[in-house]
Amino acid sequence: MKHNNYKLPIVHLFSVLLLNPLVSCQLDYKFYDDSCPNLTKIVRYGVWSAMSNDTRMAASLLRLHFHDCFVNGCDGSLLLDGENGEKNALANRNSARGFEVIDNIKANLEKACPATVSCADILALAAREAVYLTGGPFWNVPLGRRDGLTGSQTAANQQIPSPFDPLEIITAKFTSKGLELKDVVVLSGGHTLGFAQCFTFKTRLFNFSGSGKPDPALDASFLQSLQNVCPNQADSDTNLAPFDSTSSKFDNLYYKLLVDNSGLLQSDQALMGDNKTASFVSYYSKFPYLFFKDFGVSMVKMGGIGVLTGQNGEIRKNCRLKN
Ligand code: HEM
Numbered sequence: 633m634k635h636n637n638y639k640l641p642i643v644h645l646f647s648v649l650l651l652n653p654l655v656s657c658q659l660d661y662k663f664y665d666d667s668c669p670n671l672t673k674i675v676r677y678g679v680w681s682a683m684s685n686d687t688r689m690a691a692s693l694l695r696l697h698f699h700d701c702f703v704n705g706c707d708g709s710l711l712l713d714g715e716n717g718e719k720n721a722l723a724n725r726n727s728a729r730g731f732e733v734i735d736n737i738k739a740n741l742e743k744a745c746p747a748t749v750s751c752a753d754i755l756a757l758a759a760r761e762a763v764y765l766t767g768g769p770f771w772n773v774p775l776g777r778r779d780g781l782t783g784s785q786t787a788a789n790q791q792i793p794s795p796f797d798p799l800e801i802i803t804a805k806f807t808s809k810g811l812e813l814k815d816v817v818v819l820s821g822g823h824t825l826g827f828a829q830c831f832t833f834k835t836r837l838f839n840f841s842g843s844g845k846p847d848p849a850l851d852a853s854f855l856q857s858l859q860n861v862c863p864n865q866a867d868s869d870t871n872l873a874p875f876d877s878t879s880s881k882f883d884n885l886y887y888k889l890l891v892d893n894s895g896l897l898q899s900d901q902a903l904m905g906d907n908k909t910a911s912f913v914s915y916y917s918k919f920p921y922l923f924f925k926d927f928g929v930s931m932v933k934m935g936g937i938g939v940l941t942g943q944n945g946e947i948r949k950n951c952r953l954k955n
Pocket of ligand 1: 727728796830
């Protein structure tokens with residue numbers, strides 16, 4: 633299949649492969665070409681059929697890859713079941729979704745090419761397919777990650793950015809993984825897809841920082857609509873608001889809304905509170921094509937965090953359990 637909407641320029645290819653220490657030289661775009669030639673088709677079908685039952689699933693799958701990579705690297709550890717696993721960490725419990733979709737894709741892959749494709753690679757490919765199938769960019773995914781043997785709930789609680797973190801802490805969490813300030817802005821653009829529960833931004837709506845008033849950084853009519861979705865009572869905590877009004881389409885509306893003081897999370901809107909990040913936001917709000925191009929580059933960088941290759945790790949047969 634040809635993907636004409638996004639081609640990695642040759643200069644970028646070199647900078648991604650050679651200049652970026654995150655992308656292990658052992659990852660390879662053709663890693664499964666001989667051992668599992670139908671890999672892309674199988675993952676694409678799995679993501680597509682899940683999205684046709686539930687359009688939000690694209691968002692949820694993109695987020696899974698992010699939450700996997702930010703906790704001790706992209707090693708599929710998020711997928712391991714268990715009371716003390718990463719699934720039960722603060723950012724994931726009653727929030728992360730899409731595990732059954734990964735199970736189905738893995739089951740189909742075990743039929744087509746047994747004990748060959750890692751769960752960590754499935755997450756990376758599913759995230760790419762999710763973005764592509766919602767109208768976003770296509771990028772080539774370097775492959776060959778192996779699956780970790782353990783997860784860490786403590787690490788997940790410490791390392792996944794919180795919507796209540798100030799920009800400096802979020803940036804520090806990204807740079808500690810070898811990512812840059814630009815990647816914070818670009819990858820936050822993932823919030824062009826999906827929803828957030830009221831408790832993740834309700835502190836902005838009624839009594840911001842003990843002021844008795846809403847967050848002054850919130851546009852008045854946007855505030856009104858959020859107060860309708862999330863009334864000031866505990867039972868609205870799990871109600872859902874879309875990050876933007878085109879939450880199942882990958883576009884650059886997220887950035888346009890930030891420019892208009894209509895970012896959903898405090899951590900989203902905080903990108904406008906710093907000159908450098910605000911200028912990236914303004915740029916992506918005007919140039920969707922450049923956002924698309926940079927998103928692919930940053931996703932490859934993120935997908936290279938702490939990968940296990942060679943003798944390390946394993947190829948899990950069931951993504952929920954180590955072999
Ligand atoms: C920069 C720091 C980030 C923070 C503080 C953050 C925080 C959040 C929060 C609080 C939610 C809502 C969860 C819920 O209500 O259950 C969410 C959802 C989401 N996040 Fe992020 N996130 C960040 C970065 C990212 C990145 C880098 C990506 C992907 C590249 C991403 C993709 C998503 C998606 C797609 C959703 C919607 C999921 C769904 O609807 O199931 N986020 N995020």
